[in-house]
Amino acid sequence: MLRRVLAAEAARVEPGPGALPDIQRRIRAGDRGGARRRWPGPEWSLPRLARGRWGGWSPLAAGAVTIATLSVAAVVVGLASTVVPTPIDRAEPPPGAVGADQSASPAASPDDVRPGPTPPDGAVAPSVGAGTGTPAPGPTASTAGLPVYYLGGDPARPRLYREFHRLWLHDGSARDRITAALRNLLDGPVGMDPDYRNPWPAGTDLRDVTVGDGIATVDLAGAARNGVDEVTARLAVQQLVWTATAVPGVSGLRLRLDGAPVDRLWGRVATSGVLRRAPAMEVLAPVWLISPQHGDAVGRSFQVHVAGILPEATAQLRIQQGTRTVREQVVTLSIAGPAQGEAKVGVTLPPGRYTLTAYAISLEDGSERFLDDHTVTVR
Template identity: 50%
Template structure:
């Protein structure tokens, strides 16, 4: 019983770490520089531990990490990869994450939250055409404040009080729309909760469906996130001829499948063992080598009960 409780607690904490798709390449470039000789780096799982902790401050919470600063570094706006969560097209509206390289003002937590929420509410939406948002058109951001780990997000145009004129189509959609906001905001390092204001005032319910009183927290990953998730490369990425693929799954199956197609032709098929059992989110990685061209990468699981392909997530990428 204690082991199961501990496993769930660790899984919840692990789900809060937003690993950017640019993180690994960035870390490797830093390791290759001359000053690597002064650092003892020991691989532990998928992370890195160094004797000089300041060098690795961007490994954990890397979605909100900006460039390393030092004496003589030029001042100016900070840019960083920012995590934004979108809904899938399935009836459960499970969430997928995309990264944006955005200007984040002075780099403060409040500035990063502002950048992420504006991107979430932007009308052009996700890069992946299979993803979308439940936030009504015309929703806007009035302001953000941060205090002791809680971000207060002041929205406009949401029509969340009684007599809502624009809202998600059903209860599940409404709940996932709020979780879109919560997971996006709490992807910023140090933010663990969200308060919602509408036009500067507290609100009890959004769209007469979702209770948003008090501090909102992330819902359980198993209920909120997509069962299969092609993390990297992302939709529309351009990659080299040899590149890494990173997949996560929370679908109750021990393996995840990867199919690579170029036009109507399948050029690669892989079955990958997940790093965790069926009751937890597992991950898998592999290296692909492909000739230059356009490809579609499709991650999915095969049901052990009926052999059906389920929970597919695909991204179109360009090699070369």
């Protein structure tokens, strides 16, 4: 009954394109209609439910909203005294992909995975410790859409973003998949999206990977020193952890440098023992444009896949061709923060080059936050 009442009241609301500035003006003027209830988190607030076009609530709706408000208050009190669990992170792999991400973030679809180059003469990627050596030819070569995490966003407060890269494997084992993903991660300073960066020092090499009892031991060379700050150092470690533990059956990581355990990486972050994933809401991007990925070529009709950890479960999507905005819309995610929600939006565009931007609007000041943009070509 509560859902029906709230849905009926929501259906009476007529939003307009200039609503946000008007609401902000009313708030500054002290209008009770613009009163807001604070969300238990930084820089965000939940707007008071909009009134209907006739300016008032029905008695039944008012009672229902009172009940809902009390229920939300009880939930918030409960959350304050408990640990918010990480969302279920055992996603099914995309068709034909081995070792798809098991993270709390959305699983890949075939359209989310960027194909990699085809090795010459059917060769497969070299094994750990083999360097670039002579690849072994044969019909056993296979590919997998493997998740690779990068740092992005505000340099002062970076977060993790994921790309799916189609990489060549030997045998598809956990060790093989972690090796391929980490080698790919360490190969360059940025991802396919140049806004996604790899903070590990240039020249860092993967010496060895072993997997046992669900724990991957990763041995790196050339990474003993790095002049990054503490926030970046912590995210760099989580970048390795989230990439390695995206492989099925792997839940933690032990870090080695030049064969030896390291208690504190770069003098900034503790790395002794088994390292686990930090909570998604602490390390993943608040808004995330999953696909199309940067540089993709798509057909005239395609889906834009957006994810986010937002209290209101409301993101924004803007599509531009050059400086001209051709589409802008609200995207309602499947669930509100602290869980990560997602949504897919169908888009049809004429051929050309476009920039897709997913972002959030701060209810504090109306500014655009957490922008994630990809440039794509529509064929």
